[in-house]
Ligand SMILES: Nc1ncnc2c1ncn2[C@@H]1O[C@H](COP(=O)(O)OP(=O)(O)OP(=O)(O)O)[C@@H](O)[C@H]1O
């Protein structure tokens with residue numbers, strides 16, 4: 001038996017659509033696997049009632065197929081589905097690391113990234129790796145078709161999760177098909193600024209580089225109260241705010257010592273918009289960890 005804790009993640013970080021990701025210290029899924037002749041999946045925890053246990057429909061089923069590693073699998077969800085916090089990816093990442101150990105497949109963490117991404121294709125139609133990469137590797141990640149680069153970064157974060165669901169599949173439908181040269185230049189500049197900020201663990205640079213004129217404004221329309229929540233976070237000292245992944249979670253970057261105030265301000269703003277929410281005071285953290293084997 002192998003048990004792995006796989007963290008929630010925030011993808012895109014504004015300017016890095018489908019490329020940037022970051023592992024969060026909390027929340028996380030815990031995935032336990034045992035060898036079996038046929039694969040079965042049991043799901044408990046946050047939002048378990050919305051998650052299919054059929055291996056054909058669960059992200060973990062695609063990982064089992066890719067590793068040819070049938071197992072009895074238990075997923076204890078800490079990351080709510082349809083959250084923008086890489087819920088589907090956390091299970092896939094945890095399963096990839098756990099099954100690799102269980103069956104002694106000998107694959108490196110980097111080699112497990114495209115395998116876990118197969119699970120993402122099951123739910124969103126695209127095998128994007130920007131959530132599974134940080135959940136497996138930890139830190140800040142840059143993923144392209146050539147592979148993933150991961151950088152350790154110490155950045156305080158708040159993620160505020162409203163009590164509404166947005167599916168990645170739906171949120172991908174509002175992504176514009178084209179962008180102007182002006183927007184492209186702005187986005188490249190912001191993304192580069194953010195990457196430098198991560199390498200220096202500088203929340204001011206990271207926050208300044210999160211702004212994105214192309215995808216985020218369209219996604220923000222799907223989140224009631226988004227503009228007010230951003231204003232509240234900035235007023236409380238956030239250095240950057242954006243939609244986390246496909247939403248509805250909202251991600252704020254802070255300096256040390258500002259997370260509590262930023263979290264409270266974001267919760268108040270959602271509440272004033274009539275939306276219940278919860279806030280996680282987090283930071284960029286490590287990738288999947290083996291708890292037991
Ligand atoms: N193991 C799993 N964990 C969570 N959701 C799963 C899992 N397997 C299948 N799903 C399905 O995936 C969908 C949630 O995935 P989706 O990508 O929309 O959200 P998310 O992972 O929280 O968001 P994001 O990718 O934006 O961070 C739900 O329809 C859920 O039923």
Ligand SMILES: N[C@@H](CCO)C(=O)O
Nearest residue numbers: 011018130168245246
């Ligand atoms: N990059 C993906 C991440 C989904 O979590 C998207 O934004 O659609």
